[in-house]
Amino acid sequence: MSKKMTLHLRVWRQPNARTPGAFVTYTVKDVSPDMSLLELLDVLNEQLIKQGELPVEFDSDCREGICGTCGFLVNGVAHGPKRGRTACQQYVRDFKDGETVTLEPFRAKAFPVIKDLVVDRSAFDRIIAAGGYISVNTGSAPDANSIPIPKDIAEQAFDAAACIGCGACVAACPNASASLFVSAKIAHLALLPQGQPERIRRVLRMVEQMDREGFGDCSNHGECEAVCPKSISIKTIALMRREYLRALWSR
């Protein structure tokens, strides 16, 4: 049995979007190092409820790093100390016994805080609605093997398609830019033969929507790539730029 640990959690508490928030520090004692960070929050919340206090609200669903629901800043880093992972995949063993861990919501104008660690990321859905798709009605598809796609191209498209839409890239960016998220979708579809017909329209509309949502510009800091739990490469942003220029030229 591994040794139990004690952690102090300095958590952002904010009752709703209209009321200002503040940090409150709590202590959770005797926890197993094998516990996940979200399970640690579960334990804290059980304590709070028993004491008649309001639990810390945070979003989570799959708790295995695939749905993109969880996400907040852990000691200032989106998702936490272990890179290439989501918040739900951080474990107590990744912290030091007795450490004070600061948890706060993703900070970005386009991601307003809803409560505590919960933010509104619906801007991402609106960007996808602005062209992040291939227009093919149900029933009209040709046989799946009628268009061969070279394996390496398919793999590259997959690397971009692996984005889980968690928003960590935005939270990590000093400009709160959504470029990594948007470029991942653009790269995924631009690399595939099926994505060609709408290539121009797609990049123009998605980029326009991104700007409209109030995300900042990309100035190549690369913080986004560093926190991305799916290791989406910043090269997709370069690809998006090329796509955008190309689209402007051909308009």
Add this chain to the structure above:
Amino acid sequence: MAVAMKLDSKAPGGPLESKWTRHKNQLKLVSPTNKRKYTILVVGTGLAGASAAASLAELGYNVKAFCIQDSPRRAHSIAAQGGINAAKNYKNDGDSVWRLFYDTIKGGDYRAREANVYRLAELSVNIIDQCVAQGVPFAREYGGLLDTRSFGGALVERTFYARGQTGQQLLLGAYSAMMRQVDAGRVALYPRREMLDLVVINGQARGIVCRNLITGELEPYVGDAVVLCTGGYGNAYFLATYAKNSNATAIWRCHKRGALFANPCFTQIHPTCIPVTGDYQSKLTLMSESLRNDGRVWVPKKKGDTRPPNEIPEDERDYFLERKYPSYGNLAPRDIASRAVKAVCDEGRGVGASGRAVYLDFSDTIREKGIDYIKEQYGNLFEMYQHITGEDPYKVPMRIYPAIHYTMGGLWVDYNLMSTIPGLFVLGEANFSDHGANRLGASALMQGLADGYFIIPYTIGDYFANTTLPKVTTDHSAFKDSLAEVHQWLTKLLSIQGEKTVLELHRELGMILWDYVGMARNAQGLQTAIEKIRKLREEFWNNLRIPGDANMLNKNLEMAGRVADFMELGELMAIDALHREESCGAHFREEYQTPDGEALRNDERFCYVAAWEYTGDISKPELHTEPLQFEFVTPTVRSYK
């Protein structure tokens, strides 16, 4: 006792191969201009819901789509790892629609409708075409064509996959198709909403009541039909491979409004999950079944052997799946493999600290095919295992144990996917499905998408064309009543102010279900379960403590509502398991087994779908049966030896 009531499956007669085509030709159509006049409420945006919402909107219907998550893209379907079946026979290894049909019927231990299953196999090929056209990046071979692999319960390679993220990529495909319709103004999205009631007017499903999860407001929505795509109820067991928000509330409230609940005791245990490590654990993580293609399952031959795995010599290992099921080996179906794992652990040969685990060992494959092969096939799964356990599966064998993973039971639907409430359709895992008593791997994604893309667009039109739907608004008294009832119910939950949290009570329920309504069941245990659940339910309603109030984001309140429903559904699961005095598929009654421990079906008495009606008293549901006829295959003993 089985009561004779006519449950009309509406399954068409005639030759198996042309049933669906003939049925489609007979379905009535709605004209394009008239489609615009109909509003369809689609609840849930997983594979079933997103594909249905997109396809219905493409046809011209007005669609409102609801989900619990902040974005439809995050539905539980996103977590599916292994793959999706389709009878494409690209591998030329003898696959066909018939064979997929046959494997599915047999895999379900002859407790599914032949007509439905054949249709599912038939539509499987269209699904792959549709998804590829949407840009789903399935695995490919060097020639650029699609790759496939084998999966549990099949001897052909018919499973299409996208790394270990098949569900994610399929869902993103369906989600993007739906978002295109949002763009076109045909789908209105309602995320962070939880459906808490179904509104039935003149016997027809005409609306829902949702709670806005941010503001806490109760919101009524009116429609001409309700399409429920709310997923399975495995979280009743608390520890499961489901996403935390998966729940039974939508189907349970519909059940209480009159929809029959079919085969609730058919719940699937998946053999390869990461074992439980501590009592703080919030969920279990699946290790995809595809791993069994290259991993070998074993335990030490000796009881209580605590040597590290690499110090146990080859001849002191028991590769029990290969030994017991030589023709399927490590690819034996889930129910069979899970029970075999339980059996060796019960014998005291389990490994790990708790003794409730077996090894899944890749060292032979690593030696034969190299580490790069494993990385390419399973890289992300290995990584996930390492994140969770802190152990490196490239070096030490994985430890795995069965966990609740899928529910075959669900709301009863006819061939048109309509429940016993007219206008209430149920798709995906939420219905009682085409998987009988056991689902084969990679078949849930297939079913959800077949339902959403290719079945509901046809059958809902027929319903509209044949039905008079009086104009109603949310001012109708049925909406007011429902709103008042839901409000009262929430107030009641909040007013208890006892000592125990939702999490504590949910865990207790989960333990009862896992112990007595889990992998192996018997009459005495099931009776105990029923008593214990009743007691626990009483405690729940007297000793629950929910913080905060209903007018705020309050996840404890959301959970409490879901657990309240699990407390009732749990009892129905036990009642159903008790009444089914046979073993079939995942439902294993210890009293009914062959001398070598395999499931013993009783076709004379139980070759039917058990559909339960809510009578107003949770403990006294009424049983209706839909007899299953096998015209094209003959139910035999399901052997994988």
